[in-house]
Structure formats: structure tokens, C-alpha cells
Amino acid sequence: MKPNQQFDLSELVEVDRIIHEPARAAIMAVLYGVESADFKFLLEMTQLTKGNLSVHARKLQSADYLTIEKSFQNNYPHTKYRMTRLGRAAFRAYVNKIKWLSKAVGE
Amino acid sequence: MITSNHNQVSNLDRLTKRSVRSFWMDGLWDLVIGGMLLIIALWGLYYIKFVAFPHWTWPFLQESGKSIVWFGLLFLVLVLTVYIWIMWNVLKILKNRLIYPHTGIAVHRFFLPMDSKVFVWYGISYITGLVLLYGLFFWIKGGFSVMSIPFIISPAAILVGIGWFYGIRRYLWIAGIGLVLSLLLELLVTTQANYMAGPRNFLDTLPQWGSPTLPCLVWAGLFLVSGLLGFINVQSQEREAKPAV
Numbered sequence: 275m276k277p278n279q280q281f282d283l284s285e286l287v288e289v290d291r292i293i294h295e296p297a298r299a300a301i302m303a304v305l306y307g308v309e310s311a312d313f314k315f316l317l318e319m320t321q322l323t324k325g326n327l328s329v330h331a332r333k334l335q336s337a338d339y340l341t342i343e344k345s346f347q348n349n350y351p352h353t354k355y356r357m358t359r360l361g362r363a364a365f366r367a368y369v370n371k372i373k374w375l376s377k378a379v380g381e
Numbered sequence: 382m383i384t385s386n387h388n389q390v391s392n393l394d395r396l397t398k399r400s401v402r403s404f405w406m407d408g409l410w411d412l413v414i415g416g417m418l419l420i421i422a423l424w425g426l427y428y429i430k431f432v433a434f435p436h437w438t439w440p441f442l443q444e445s446g447k448s449i450v451w452f453g454l455l456f457l458v459l460v461l462t463v464y465i466w467i468m469w470n471v472l473k474i475l476k477n478r479l480i481y482p483h484t485g486i487a488v489h490r491f492f493l494p495m496d497s498k499v500f501v502w503y504g505i506s507y508i509t510g511l512v513l514l515y516g517l518f519f520w521i522k523g524g525f526s527v528m529s530i531p532f533i534i535s536p537a538a539i540l541v542g543i544g545w546f547y548g549i550r551r552y553l554w555i556a557g558i559g560l561v562l563s564l565l566l567e568l569l570v571t572t573q574a575n576y577m578a579g580p581r582n583f584l585d586t587l588p589q590w591g592s593p594t595l596p597c598l599v600w601a602g603l604f605l606v607s608g609l610l611g612f613i614n615v616q617s618q619e620r621e622a623k624p625a626v
Binding site: 299302305307308311314315316317319354373376 | 389390392393394396397398399400401403481484485486487488489490
């Protein structure tokens with residue numbers, strides 16, 4: 275459907291509900307720009323709390339949108355996050371959908 | 382939910398750009414590139430010395446004839462390879478000790494996430510700029526300066542591209558200053574006519590033998606300044622962000 279055609283509410287329902295949550299969208303946006311990032315980097319970029327970041331990252335992992343690797347660096351736990359190919363495609367589709375909706379409602 | 386769609390997209394776009402931008406913010410990349418350009422410029426000075434003024438060089442170099450030019454190129458590649466290897470390790474240490482403890486670790490993508498339409502327009506603008514500069518140089522200097530123009534315009538194009546797409550203001554300043562300075566130096570200081578009449582000094586040889594030397598010197602200086610500014614800026618921000626004990 276083109277934006278100038280009549281707006282169909284069903285388009286709203288088709289928005290990816292996993293990504294359509296501000297904290298998760300922020301995590302996806304940061305990871306979309308890089309190959310991989312650690313917990314500290316995501317924390318600095320998204321300004322989420324540690325607990326929020328962990329919970330939302332796990333939710334994205336369960337949807338196969340990102341992978342989480344836990345390891346030790348100099349005896350300190352280190353967590354690395356990487357967006358999967360499915361995650362990249364889903365994020366691109368989500369951004370396109372939101373852009374399309376913006377045009378459709380004439381924002 | 383619908384009314385905030387536009388904001389939502391621009392916020393996400395800003396976050397993606399911020400994560401990409403973090404690669405350049407600490408200024409270390411600029412310092413490495415500045416050092417590389419300085420090596421090329423210094424090598425260019427010796428190259429001119431040998432090719433245009435053989436009596437300036439050591440006797441054994443004169444006896445070796447033109448093969449020394451190829452030897453020189455090989456030497457440059459070797460020096461740059463060693464430099465890159467050393468800097469790779471120095472960067473790793475600096476990042477681990479000074480940058481990552483504050484910012485966290487991110488592995489950046491080799492190909493930047495960029496809209497294909499923007500990329501095409503960027504390419505067209507670059508080629509147009511290149512053609513215009515060739516025309517301008519031919520008109521003013523009365524001859525082709527094949528080598529110098531890519532060395533003048535390419536660093537500017539890279540800096541403008543990164544500075545504009547990812548919002549790094551210091552790159553836009555450096556690109557503008559570098560472009561004006563290297564163009565003025567190339568157009569005003571060196572002339573094809575002086576070279577054709579027989580080069581009397583170092584500057585007269587630049588249009589023919591060492592044309593990348595001047596732009597490389599200008600860009601090297603600016604990249605080093607930009608790197609230092611970035612590094613100082615990031616370090617001072619981190620000091621301010623530290624909570625009082």
C-alpha cells in the first residue's frame with residue numbers, strides 16, 4: 275500500500291512487537307551500527323539501567339535477533355552482544371514500517 | 382503511538398549514528414592516518430631529491446640509476462606496513478587502557494551502514510569535484526597535475542562524508558581548512574612553467590615529481606591536530622563525568 279492511499283489500521287498490528295518497545299529498539303539501533311558491542315558500551319549508548327538492559331537483551335536473544343556471548347577478561351565477566359542476520363533484517367523492516375506509517379498518517 | 386513515529390525513527394537513527402561515530406571520537410584514528418600521511422610526505426621529499434636533483438643525493442644512489450625509484454617505492458610500502466603493524470598494537474594498548482574502561486568495547490563494521498541513494502550521490506559529487514579540479518588546475522597551471530588532485534580532494538571527501546553523515550563537526554572544519562590550504566599551496570606555490578624551464582629549487586619540481594608531497598604534508602598536520610583535539614576532548618569529558626569521591 276502506498277502512503278497516499280487510505281490508511282489501513284491492520285498495518286499497525288503488523289509492526290514487530292519485539293522491537294516496538296523503546297528500550298529494545300534502542301539496543302537494536304546501537305547494535306545495528308556496529309559489528310558487536312559489550313555490556314558497558316550498550317549501557318553508555320542507551321542510558322538504560324543494568325537490569326533493564328539485561329532483561330531486554332535476553333528478550334531480543336530469545337527472538338534470535340541477537341546473540342549473547344559470556345566470557346572472562348582479566349578475571350572479570352565480559353558479555354558481548356552481536357546482532358544476527360535475522361535481527362538486522364527485522365530492524366531494517368521495522369524502521370521502514372515506522373517511516374511508512376509516519377508518511378501514511380501525514381506526520 | 383502514531384504521533385511519535387517520526388521522533389521514534391529519528392531517535393533510532395541518531396543512536397545508530399552515535400554508535401558508529403564512537404570509532405572516530407577519541408581521535409586515535411586521526412593520529413594514525415596523520416602519521417601515515419607524514420611518512421608519505423617525507424618519502425616524497427627524498428624522492429624529489431633523488432629524481433630531480435641527483436647531485437643532492439648520495440653518490441651510490443646516483444650510480445644505481447632508475448631502479449632506485451622502484452626500490453624507493455618498495456621501501457615506502459615496507460615502511461608503511463611496519464608502521465601499520467606497530468600502530469595496530471599501540472592502538473590496542475591505548476584503547477584498552479584509556480578508552481575502553483570508560484566507553485565499553487565495540488567492534489566496528491568495515492562497511493558503514495549507509496543509504497544506497499546517499500552513497501550514489503556522494504560518489505557523483507566526488508567525481509564531479511575531481512573533474513572540476515582537473516579543469517581548474519589545467520586552466521591555471523597550464524598542465525596536468527595528475528597526482529596531486531586525488532591527494533587534495535580525497536581526504537577532504539572522506540572527512541566531509543564521515544563528518545556530515547555521522548555528525549562530527551571537527552571533521553568538517555578540518556576538511557574545509559585542508560582543502561583551501563592544499564589548493565592554495567598547489568596553485569600558488571608550484572607552477573608547471575617553472576618546471577618546464579628547468580627546476581631551480583625544490584618547489585619547482587613539485588608539479589612533476591612530488592605533487593602529492595605538499596597536500597600530504599598539509600593533511601598530515603591537520604589529521605594530527607584533529608586527533609589531538611579529539612583525544613583531549615574525550616579525556617576531559619571523562620574526567621568531568623567521574624563522580625566526586
